[in-house]
Amino acid sequence: MRRLPARPPLPQPGGGVIPRLLLASFLWSLGANLVYFFLNFHLEALGFSREAIGLAQALLVGVGVVFALPLAWLIPKLGYLRSFYLALALALLGGGLLTLGLLPLLGVALYGLAGAALQGALPALLARVVPEGERVRVFSLQAALTTATGFLSTLLAGFLSDLLGARSVLPFALPFFLLALPFVRGVAEGQGGIPRFGGRFGLWLRLFLPNAVIAFGAGLVIPFLNLYLKEKFGLTYGATGFVFALSSLATGLAMLLQPLLVRRVGGVGAVVLVQALSLPFLAALAWAPWLSLVTLALLVRGALMNAAGPVYAALVTERLREEERPGFFLMEGALWSLLFALGSALSGMVQEALGLTAFHYLFATTLTLYALGIALWPWAFRR
Numbered sequence: 447m448r449r450l451p452a453r454p455p456l457p458q459p460g461g462g463v464i465p466r467l468l469l470a471s472f473l474w475s476l477g478a479n480l481v482y483f484f485l486n487f488h489l490e491a492l493g494f495s496r497e498a499i500g501l502a503q504a505l506l507v508g509v510g511v512v513f514a515l516p517l518a519w520l521i522p523k524l525g526y527l528r529s530f531y532l533a534l535a536l537a538l539l540g541g542g543l544l545t546l547g548l549l550p551l552l553g554v555a556l557y558g559l560a561g562a563a564l565q566g567a568l569p570a571l572l573a574r575v576v577p578e579g580e581r582v583r584v585f586s587l588q589a590a591l592t593t594a595t596g597f598l599s600t601l602l603a604g605f606l607s608d609l610l611g612a613r614s615v616l617p618f619a620l621p622f623f624l625l626a627l628p629f630v631r632g633v634a635e636g637q638g639g640i641p642r643f644g645g646r647f648g649l650w651l652r653l654f655l656p657n658a659v660i661a662f663g664a665g666l667v668i669p670f671l672n673l674y675l676k677e678k679f680g681l682t683y684g685a686t687g688f689v690f691a692l693s694s695l696a697t698g699l700a701m702l703l704q705p706l707l708v709r710r711v712g713g714v715g716a717v718v719l720v721q722a723l724s725l726p727f728l729a730a731l732a733w734a735p736w737l738s739l740v741t742l743a744l745l746v747r748g749a750l751m752n753a754a755g756p757v758y759a760a761l762v763t764e765r766l767r768e769e770e771r772p773g774f775f776l777m778e779g780a781l782w783s784l785l786f787a788l789g790s791a792l793s794g795m796v797q798e799a800l801g802l803t804a805f806h807y808l809f810a811t812t813l814t815l816y817a818l819g820i821a822l823w824p825w826a827f828r829r
Contacts (some may be wrong), residue, residue, distance in 0.1 A: 463575050468588055470530075470629040471568060474537075475592035477622030479599035480558065481541060483690060484615045486673055487607065492547055496673075500794015502554050503669045507783035508561035514780030518773035521566045526574075526772070529567035530630055533744045537623050545616045562783075566776040573763045573771055581763060582713070585756035586704045593752065594698030599689040613693035628825070650774060654781055656822040661782040663815030664790020667732075670797070671744070677802055679737045689741055696745040700753035713761045714827045717754040721820045724750035725813060730798045732809030751816075752811055761827055 458750070511815050521529045540556030543549050576584045599619075606615045667674070676686050700720070707716040727750070730743035759775075766774055797806040 464584060466573075466629045467568075467572060467575070468584075468591060470626040471588055472591045472595060473622050473626040473629070474534075474564065475536070475595040476599050477541075477619040478561070479596045480603055480619035480622070481544070481616060483672065484603045484607065485544075485554075485602045486669070488544065488616055489550065490820070492550055495798070497794045497798045500509040500669075500790050500797070502551065503794070504787035505551060506554050506558040506667075508787035509558035510565070510783040511787070512777045513559055513562055517562055517566050518776045520764040521563070521570070521717070521772045526567045526571040527630060529563050530571070531627075532759070533560045534623050534627060536563065539619055541620050541623070545620070545814040558783075562776065562779060565779045566772045569759060569763070569775050581760040582708050583705045583759060585760050586701050589756040589759075590698040590701035593701060594695055596690065597695035601688060606715070619782050638710075646770065649765065650777070652826045652828075653765070653774075654778055655760075656786055656819045656826050657778065658781050659815050659819035659822065662785040662789045663812040663819070665786035666793045666812050667805070670793060670805075674802075674805055675740070678805075679740075689744060692741070693745050693748040694819075696749040696751045700749035701756055704753055704757050708757060713757050713825055716757050717761075718820060718823050720750045721755050721816070721823075724820060725817060726821075727814055728809070728816065732805065732813070739803075765827075777824040807822065 485502075486499055489502055489658075494502065524532070536556050536562035540553045540558075540560060543553030543556065572588065573581070574582065602618065603615050606618060618703055672686050672690060675689060704716060704720075707719070711719060724747045727743040727747035730742055731747055734740050736744060762774065762778075763771060793804075796808060800807075
């Protein structure tokens with residue numbers, strides 16, 4: 447009788463696997479944040495109109511929607527580590543096209559597909575090697591490290607753009623993707639099964655819904671915050687980059703504090719508390735007339751709203767079977783991307799019609815949707 451091949455052994459936390467994955471994620475995020483922060487300015491330098499930039503932002507995240515189901519099937523079959531390699535290759539190809547100004551929309555699409563592949567592979571890979579009781583801590587550390595890269599990458603983007611011009615920033619992102627490669631080489635491959643929806647649709651829908659509401663609200667303003675601040679206060683590229691660098695640093699620090707908050711108020715309580723506290727700062731960001739107050743609001747709002755992300759990921763992994771996790775994170779990312787893309791496209795059209803005045807209406811809508819989404823968290827995570 448032919449023996450079936452043995453399942454690949456799980457990497458053990460004590461073998462240095464977790465630090466290596468965290469370092470790879472850190473380096474990936476350095477390149478990714480450099481591209482994300484400066485993409486609007488790069489496209490503007492290529493001659494894109496504001497409406498076209500909005501559509502490009504919609505394409506960046508919308509491609510994840512189109513390929514969510516194929517990736518949900520492919521990643522468990524291909525393996526989490528090979529999917530990481532695939533994401534690196536797509537990021538390099540897409541970033542290269544953008545850098546050269548050749549078929550820039552194809553470059554945006556490939557880069558968006560790279561992000562979707564990573565979103566499905568990395569959480570599943572981490573969940574396999576991290577014990578359940580340690581997931582909030584490790585997921586928070588990973589999110590804090592990758593978010594804090596925004597501090598370095600946005601400072602670098604602002605400095606390079608002032609020194610070399612708006613089209614000279616993206617080439618500096620590509621080496622960071624390559625530097626991540628040595629840290630994942632030799633990590634034991636992990637593969638899962640195809641997710642089954644039978645009897646799970648209600649749970650998935652519940653876990654999706656609050657983020658779906660928040661995603662549409664975020665798409666209305668978040669992709670355009672750099673342009674909004676630059677236009678409203680006449681900031682240089684370097685000054686804009688410095689403001690967003692501080693925001694990323696504040697978010698990373700807030701994520702490191704999340705395990706302490708979870709121990710005091712529980713996982714769901716931590717998500718609701720930090721996101722609810724962010725709402726007054728979103729209002730200040732929208733309507734405060736002073737740059738100093740707007741800068742403070744940007745720092746605190748981003749830190750509080752995004753700090754809940756790793757806790758959400760840990761709560762989700764506790765409620766899902768292992769074979770469901772890549773598919774869930776891909777579908778959740780696809781739904782987020784779809785609504786975020788719709789919000790971005792709508793926002794671009796409103797801005798084209800109303801100019802800077804459009805942000806009064808856009809911020810008000812975002813504030814309302816954020817409040818609704820936050821109110822849904824206790825219902826979503828009920829046992």
